[in-house]
Amino acid sequence: MATKNIPILETKRLVLRGPDAEDYAAFKATFASYRSRFMGGPLNPYETWMLYAAEIGHWTIRGYGMWMIHDKETDETYGMAGGWMPAAWPEKEIAWIIWPSAVGHGYALEAAHAARKYFYNELGWDGAVSYLDPKNLDSIRLAERLGAVKDKEAASVDGNDVVYRHPSAEQLANSQINDGIEMEISHYADPLFKPKGYALD
Amino acid sequence: MTSFAIPTVETDRLILRAPKLSDLPRMEAFFASKRSAYVGGPRDAMACFTSLTSRIGHWAVRGFGLWHFEDKTTGTFMGWAGIIDAPGWHEPELGWSVMEDGEGKGYASEAVLAARDYVARHFGLGHLMSYIAPANDRSITMAKRLGAEFEREHSLMGKSCHIYRHPKVETV
16 A cells, blocks of 8 residues: 655645646646746647646655645645656756746745745755756746856756756755845735845746 | 655566666666667666656655556566656646566566556556557557457657557455
């Protein structure tokens, strides 16, 4: 008997839960769209369904994976964020995807920050990377807002991606980076301080 | 809380259980070989990892799926059997594959019979069909031996295939 219980994380505005069958529709729409071009998409219906099932199985196989990001109040889904390490990945990755309709609210920042904290504090990860398409400027910008720095020495997945190295657990603990991230998230939560002027996830 | 369970089924010589990470090297060898030609192969390491994890997720999404089966005495992963029901499938399919070193021993038949019986009793899937590539003589022979009969021609993901209908399994 193999059973997998996926932990639930709560942040200021969000609740992160394991992907469920009923959350599939928005994932399917996103992976059928141009939005998915940096995540191996667009995919056909079979490939999309198998990828979604793989997101769930990843938790069982690795003990961590991608959470579904929900609005704490409405339960609406905004995207996914978490840990990802398929066969060809040199290191554990922190990854995210936001549905096209939910960009620009800092949800990916808030979810990825919570996921990283969980991996560092609960699972004992020392560090993590994000493998990004060099043309995916929104995600590069997000990696930078998370304090990640381009690592030119690190092995990439297949040479077509750039590696951003996240601050280690030690570097992040009680750091200015951490305070800055939390301040930015709090500004999103308070629309008066909403950052303007650049592409955001 | 996302939770689901993959049951374990025991036969005379086999254990049908959840796919696990240590199955990956033999999956990769299978999907790199010609044996995989009739079941969606060849697949590279990345695609094999996606297959492995998606087989587990299939159980979570549908409530049933494929088991990986191993030799009870050696613990060696020998193949898979169970249900596939993905976009493109017109109804749930009873599918299987066996590794080269497990062929000719009746392992696949043993696993498929156990799976067919289990899904009928537990999931109400009592009258299943299998998609088989027209040139896959060994699978056709095995399906007939298990009592399945040719029903009609069909196509799956743009490839022609034959539908073999298994005998109805009494569930009471």
